[in-house]
Amino acid sequence: MTAAPPTAPLPTAPAPEAAVAALQSVELAYGTVRALRGIDLEVHRGEAVGLIGPDGAGKTSTLRILAGLQRPTAGEARLFQLPIWPNRRRLQRRLGYLAQRFALYGDLTVEENIRFFALLLGVANWRLRAEALLERVGLLPFRHRLADQLSGGMKQKLALVCSLLHSPEILLLDEPTAGVDPVTRREFWRLLADLLAEGLTLLVATPYLDEAERCTRVLLLHSGRVLADAPPRRLRSLLPGSIVEISGSPRQTLRAALATLPQLQDVQPFAAGYHARTTDPTPDLEAISRALTAAGVTVHTCKPVPASLEDTFLALTATPRRAPQGDP
Amino acid sequence: MSATPAVVASELTRRFGSFVAVDRVSFQVAAGEIFGFLGSNGAGKTTTIRMLCGLLAPSRGFASVLGLDVARDARALRHRIGYMSQRFSLYSDLTVAENLAFWGAAYGLSGARLEQRIAWALAAAELEDRHRTLVGALPAGFHQRLALVAALLHEPSVVFLDEPTSGVDPDMRRRFWDLIDTLAAAGTTVFVTTHYLDEAERCHRVALMHAGRLLALDTVAALKGKFAAGTVLEIHCEQPARALGVLERVEGVMDAALFGETLHLVLDHPGRGEQVLAHLQGAGFTSVRATPTAATLEEAVIHTIKSLGPREAGALAPGAAPWGEVGP
Incomplete structure (x- = not known):
C-alpha cells in the first residue's frame, strides 16, 4: 500500500459499551x-x-x-x-x-x-x-x-x-x-x-x-x-527509522557491501534487491549510493519505501543475531 | 546469471488416471534465480517438483534440470539437486550432528569433505551450539533450517523447497530467507513453493499454478502492475464488514476484501469509482472515502484466478466445489 493517509478516527465499536x-x-x-x-x-x-x-x-x-x-x-x-x-x-x-x-x-x-x-x-x-x-x-x-x-x-x-x-x-x-x-x-x-x-x-x-x-x-x-x-x-508507523529499497549488480557484491554499511540495520532480500532499515527517518540516499558504487556495485535503485508490518515486527522484536534463544 | 537455464519445462504433463495434475506447463528458470511457485493445494506444484527431481515420470512433455533430462538421467540428477519436501525426513531421535552425518553419507560424502560440509551446515543453520541436541527437541524454526542445510550438504546447483517455512515464525522465516539469498547470490538456483x-x-520471479495449469509467470512487481491506475481502491467507511456485502453485489466490482477498518476493491475500469461510492451512499453509508492504492500480491493472485471464468476456475459459483481444492 502506498502513502496511506493518516488514520481518521473511524467508527468501530461504540465506545461506552463494556469490553467483551x-x-x-x-x-x-x-x-x-x-x-x-x-x-x-x-x-x-x-x-x-x-x-x-x-x-x-x-x-x-x-x-x-x-x-x-x-x-x-x-x-x-x-x-x-x-x-x-x-x-x-x-x-x-x-x-x-x-x-x-x-x-x-x-x-x-x-x-x-x-x-x-x-x-x-x-x-x-x-x-x-x-x-x-x-x-x-x-x-x-x-x-x-x-x-x-x-x-x-x-x-x-x-x-x-x-x-x-x-x-x-x-x-x-x-x-x-x-x-x-x-x-x-x-x-x-x-x-x-x-x-x-x-x-x-x-x-x-x-x-x-x-x-x-x-x-x-x-x-x-x-x-x-x-x-x-x-x-x-x-x-x-512505529518502525524505528525507515526502509530503503536497494537493488544493483552484481548481486553478490551488493550483498557483501550492504553488510558493511553502518547506517543499515537490517538487510533483507526482497525480489531482485534488498530492503534495508536505517535508524535515520530521512536517510541520506546519496551517501548509500556512493558507498555502494565505491564498493563496485552498479546501483539500479535506492529509494525509500513504506514499511511493511513485517519490517516493524522484526525491528520491534529484534533479537541479537546468533544469540542463544530459549526453546518455547 | 549464465545463459543456460537451470530448469526447463516444456509442455510438462502428468496424469493420474483421468485426472490431469499438471497440464502442459512450460517455463524456464535461470541459474541463481529464486523462483517462487504459487498456487492452491492441489494446483500441481508438488507434482511438478517431483517430476523435476526425477521422482515421478512425466506423462507427456519434457523437462530438464542442469541440462539433464529428468526422465532419462534421474540418477545423475539426484547428486546435483537438493530437495526439501513438505514433510522432510529428519530423525527426531538422532542429534543434529548425527542427522547431518546420516544425510551426508546418503549423498555420498565421506571423510574430510563430510566433516567440512557438516561444519558448514551447522554454521549456516546457526546450530553450532546445538549440534548435540536431539532433533525432536529443536524448536520448529530450527527444524526447517536443519532440513534445508541437510538438503544442501552435497552442494547441489539447484534446490527444490516445497513449503519450507510453513508454521515458522516471522523472525525464523526471515533468517531462513537470508540463507536462501546467500545461496542464490553464490549461484545456486532456488525453486520454492509457498503460501x-x-x-x-x-x-525474483513467481509462477502461479491453478488446476494443473500455469496461469502467470512474472516478477511480483509486474504481476501487481497489471491493474490499470485507479482500479484498485481503498475504501474508508463506517461498518466496513457490512459494506463488504453491499459492494460485492455492485456491477464492476471484480474483487472486494476486508482489511481491518478499510476495504480493498478491484474495479473493472477506473471510471467505476464514482458509481461504486454512490451505491454505498445509497445503501446508507455516510462517511465514505476512497483512495487509489496499489494492488497487493494476494489481489493479483485472486484476480488472475477469477479472470479464468467460473468453469475453468473450478468453483467460484456458489455450491460448486471450493476453488483451490482440486480433488479426485
Missing part, C-alpha cells in the same frame, strides 16, 4: 517458565484483534486463558464482564475456540463431525446453521466425505464451521490458516467478515503478517508482554 |  473480553495484568507461569508477564487487553464487540509475535511470545497462552482452558497465575481475566475461570463452563457456551491442532475425527464424515460437535456443545437446531455455514465455505458438496479425505484447507474450514455451530459471540482462533493456500485463506476471511458484520468479536493469533492486516487492531506480543497495541497501519 | 505471499515477494 478484558485482561488485566494477567500472568501465567508453567513451573519456572513465565509464559505471560502481565498482559493488558481490552476487546470490544465487533472488533477483529490480531495477536502477533514470535513463537513463545504468549499468543496461545492468552487465547487459552480467554477460552477458560487455563487459569491465570495472577491478574484478572473477564469475558462478558464475568471472571473467566470460575464461570468457564457457562462462558464456553458463548465462545468459540479453534485450536492450532483441532481434532476432527478422520473416520467420520463432514456431517458426522458436525453432529458430534453439535451434541458436545449442546446445540439443538444445528442442521440449518450447519448447512448455511458449509455452503458459505463451499463444503456443502463434501458433507458425506470422510474428514481424513479432505485437503488441509478444507479441514480448517470444517473446523471453523464446528467452532461456529453454537453461534458464539466471541471467536478465538489460534493460527487458523497455517499451511492454508491464499485462495482458501481468502474464503476463510470472507466468512469471518460476514460474522463480524453480524457483531461477532474475533481474536486471532497468526504468524502471517498479511493476515494481521485484516484485523482492526493488532497486539504485538513479545516474551509474555504486550509490546504494541494499535491498528495495523499505525503499528507500521 | 505466504509476503514471502513470495522475496522471489
Whole structure:
C-alpha cells in the first residue's frame, strides 16, 4: 500500500459499551517458565484483534486463558464482564475456540463431525446453521466425505464451521490458516467478515503478517508482554527509522557491501534487491549510493519505501543475531 | 546469471488416471534465480517438483534440470539437486550432528569433505551450539533450517523447497530467507513453493499454478502492475464488514476484501469509482472515502484466478466445489 493517509478516527465499536473480553495484568507461569508477564487487553464487540509475535511470545497462552482452558497465575481475566475461570463452563457456551491442532475425527464424515460437535456443545437446531455455514465455505458438496479425505484447507474450514455451530459471540482462533493456500485463506476471511458484520468479536493469533492486516487492531506480543497495541497501519508507523529499497549488480557484491554499511540495520532480500532499515527517518540516499558504487556495485535503485508490518515486527522484536534463544 | 537455464519445462504433463495434475506447463528458470511457485493445494506444484527431481515420470512433455533430462538421467540428477519436501525426513531421535552425518553419507560424502560440509551446515543453520541436541527437541524454526542445510550438504546447483517455512515464525522465516539469498547470490538456483505471499515477494520471479495449469509467470512487481491506475481502491467507511456485502453485489466490482477498518476493491475500469461510492451512499453509508492504492500480491493472485471464468476456475459459483481444492 502506498502513502496511506493518516488514520481518521473511524467508527468501530461504540465506545461506552463494556469490553467483551478484558485482561488485566494477567500472568501465567508453567513451573519456572513465565509464559505471560502481565498482559493488558481490552476487546470490544465487533472488533477483529490480531495477536502477533514470535513463537513463545504468549499468543496461545492468552487465547487459552480467554477460552477458560487455563487459569491465570495472577491478574484478572473477564469475558462478558464475568471472571473467566470460575464461570468457564457457562462462558464456553458463548465462545468459540479453534485450536492450532483441532481434532476432527478422520473416520467420520463432514456431517458426522458436525453432529458430534453439535451434541458436545449442546446445540439443538444445528442442521440449518450447519448447512448455511458449509455452503458459505463451499463444503456443502463434501458433507458425506470422510474428514481424513479432505485437503488441509478444507479441514480448517470444517473446523471453523464446528467452532461456529453454537453461534458464539466471541471467536478465538489460534493460527487458523497455517499451511492454508491464499485462495482458501481468502474464503476463510470472507466468512469471518460476514460474522463480524453480524457483531461477532474475533481474536486471532497468526504468524502471517498479511493476515494481521485484516484485523482492526493488532497486539504485538513479545516474551509474555504486550509490546504494541494499535491498528495495523499505525503499528507500521512505529518502525524505528525507515526502509530503503536497494537493488544493483552484481548481486553478490551488493550483498557483501550492504553488510558493511553502518547506517543499515537490517538487510533483507526482497525480489531482485534488498530492503534495508536505517535508524535515520530521512536517510541520506546519496551517501548509500556512493558507498555502494565505491564498493563496485552498479546501483539500479535506492529509494525509500513504506514499511511493511513485517519490517516493524522484526525491528520491534529484534533479537541479537546468533544469540542463544530459549526453546518455547 | 549464465545463459543456460537451470530448469526447463516444456509442455510438462502428468496424469493420474483421468485426472490431469499438471497440464502442459512450460517455463524456464535461470541459474541463481529464486523462483517462487504459487498456487492452491492441489494446483500441481508438488507434482511438478517431483517430476523435476526425477521422482515421478512425466506423462507427456519434457523437462530438464542442469541440462539433464529428468526422465532419462534421474540418477545423475539426484547428486546435483537438493530437495526439501513438505514433510522432510529428519530423525527426531538422532542429534543434529548425527542427522547431518546420516544425510551426508546418503549423498555420498565421506571423510574430510563430510566433516567440512557438516561444519558448514551447522554454521549456516546457526546450530553450532546445538549440534548435540536431539532433533525432536529443536524448536520448529530450527527444524526447517536443519532440513534445508541437510538438503544442501552435497552442494547441489539447484534446490527444490516445497513449503519450507510453513508454521515458522516471522523472525525464523526471515533468517531462513537470508540463507536462501546467500545461496542464490553464490549461484545456486532456488525453486520454492509457498503460501505466504509476503514471502513470495522475496522471489525474483513467481509462477502461479491453478488446476494443473500455469496461469502467470512474472516478477511480483509486474504481476501487481497489471491493474490499470485507479482500479484498485481503498475504501474508508463506517461498518466496513457490512459494506463488504453491499459492494460485492455492485456491477464492476471484480474483487472486494476486508482489511481491518478499510476495504480493498478491484474495479473493472477506473471510471467505476464514482458509481461504486454512490451505491454505498445509497445503501446508507455516510462517511465514505476512497483512495487509489496499489494492488497487493494476494489481489493479483485472486484476480488472475477469477479472470479464468467460473468453469475453468473450478468453483467460484456458489455450491460448486471450493476453488483451490482440486480433488479426485
